[in-house]
Amino acid sequence: MVVNGDPTRPLEPDDARILALESDAVLGHTLKLLVLEPGAQLDVDAVGRRILAGLDSFPRALDRVVAGPAGPVWQRVERIDLDHHVRRRTAGTPHDLRRVVGELMSQHLDRSRPLWTVDLIGPLDDGRHALAVRLHHAMVDGMGGVRFLDAVLFDPHDAPLHPVGVRAAAPPIPRWLEWERMPGALARELGRPGARSPFDRPITRERALAFADLPLDVLRGVGAARPEHATVNDVLLAVVAGGLRRWIGGLPQARGHALPRLRAQIPVSLRVEGEDEAAGNRDSFLNVDLLLHEGDDLRRLDGISAQTRVRKLDHDAALMDDLFRALGRAGSLARAVADNPREFGVAISNVPGPRTTVVVAGRRVERLYTSSEPAAHHALRISAISSADRMGIGFCVDPTAVADVTGLADATHDAFDALAAS
Template sequence: MTGSGTPTPLRMEDARILALESGPIRGHTLKVLTVEATDSELPVAELRAQMAERLQNQRPWTERLVPTPNLPSKLAWQEDTEFDIGRHVHVWPTEGPVDSGALARCISDIMMAPLDRSRPLWRIDVIPRLGDGRSALVWKVHHCMADGLTIMRAGPRFLWTEPGRTASEPEPRRRSAPGGPAQVTAGARLARALGYRGLMTREFSRVWGLSPLAGEVGPDRIAASAQCRLDELRALGKAVAPAVTINDVLLAVVAGALRRWLEARGAPTKSMKVQVPVSMQPKGGADDSAGNRDSFLFVRLPVAESDPVARVRAVARATGLRKNRHDARAIYALRESLSLAPSWVRHNLQHVVEGPHEYSLNISNVPGPRGPIQVLDRHVEALYSFAEVAPSHGLRIAAVSLEGWLFIGLMADRRLVPDLDRLADGIPAEVAELRTRLGAG
């Protein structure tokens, strides 16, 4: 493993994510792997040994944050010379085998357990035995360290194995935080971003009237999950229109599930504006595969629409317009430019953009491994993603794909969404409704 070396500045975008963690909010994302049942529990000592070997020279994952007052972000990544895999891979305490309800509670508790800021900001909790004989691994990463695509690229390097392929090469170091050259181009980026016609109207029109998901977020979380066949989502989308994507169908069925949930509560079924993250990571990860390179789109979900086909069409029109106008790229350029603005400007803009009057919930979808994966030669049967809620936002939905399935994780504030299972059950129910409506069998 390399020495302490020169610290790598924490990017301003990642510093912003780190700063969001306050009070009951955790800046974590979880990847939950369910491993096939065998006659024995997953050997944690063997997992630690394998990971320790594979983490050699995986510098982004063996670095910790250190104070660096002369940097804009005041923090930098530096090699943890006392890195110990035993501090990062643990057995989560349980009383006997864990059923599905207890697993959801474990996921919620793990989400809220703080990471040690003096160490690399990740850990893995192993649940050795589920009620059906399987095992589960909960990989927790602080979002300031990695976005969803970065985590998926890191997985085969030190956690799972893709049969027929060896562990990937070491992850390249982060690019430096924005500095002098960025200042030269900041004005051009800002002008280009603002030059997109209608950007501010499409993306930043405020929501008048808060959704039932808005409110003060407390310290208790609740988790739920759903899963759908990728080929079915693709076929249903193409049956509506050739340009409809899997993500369009996902957003539409979530809109339908929200409609069901609101109707069961006796609440109005009005549209909800959602934030949809868009990765700006370079393809292949050769340039910079660490840290966050995310932008987003804002899309109004047609929750009030009773026809599932019309919901798909409405979502596809909204996302298609934003893609054609390159809104995600423009927003990314705008945010990069504003990273050089005074802190009070950034703070006030962040308050507006991330507030409950701007959007109701975040729905992300990250492509997972292209083929089957294993942990210690045991087949991984499911891979779920869970992300922490944002301040004043009671729900977050995250999806990731594996072996022909889209696995969907829902994380919510327990007080604001106590009936999260009902909302999760609405997702496959809406897929079935769309299938029936389209006569797809």
């Protein structure tokens, strides 16, 4: 595909910061894994044609990153090489599939080209195919990744994208109220270092992945049944916390020791309706204690829900974003404090995906998962995405630092079953 060259456009500050984090061990991209219903051999050329037809609807996918006089800039490429961006790989078993996506997560995207690839994997032994979509985080945030899939991969459909994750524009918080709330937000989000987590390890570029799949209606039902209504994300956090409690408690090095206090960092989208989709990443965060010491599943859920409720009511995520931006260059030092492994032990994200069943090349998407990479001294990353009536969870680790990621996925399924039966 030949496209017209465009003037360069500087990366937004948050996107440039994400790009600068890249190293030999930090690769900077996310992965979406789509598992399609059984059928005939998937036609790679047909998938390629669908992608080409949709690229104009997602212009950032036509840009590469180059060095500019004042920092990195987006530059429109003259040609999209489908042989590079759309490829076929073989796998037969679920183990093979996890191995392939682990290999993909351990490979840098080519900076001389637009920062995305689509790998067709299969056919698997049961007749299914999978597509692994890699997107650099400097190119898209969580919601941007869903828009990419909708624009260039899903067959055309009429269902609107999920409104959750995009805020309605609202009047700014008065400055006096913002500063009145700031001490409480700082006390909740920073300055509460805990013990060293099991994931506080140096990392290499090696990656291993596992996945869990949960029914969305049960997650909603569990939350709605609580005296103080718990959101789907609250229930997801409680399920993951239950899985971590079971999994960490079963580690040989944990025997005879109390479970650690483990705080999770929860990314929060600050996008507003009508915002330019090319405006770059707009994320902040909340830090939440996962209450691993609590043995009762429902009390753990209620405790997590109470924490998120206070943080949302007081707009902690927006306040932290405002603080970092107000600090200017000193904001990078504050971010370093926020990223300290003693401040939080694991990042857990949740992105709303397609609201209805979607189709790729005429094949129904049975399962959709997302995976984000671990970071230095945060050797486990947990990511979730909804799709129609399911919630797919991806667990990504550096296997040289954290072993048995499939055991963690199994423990999460067990925790869900226990919470649903409570």
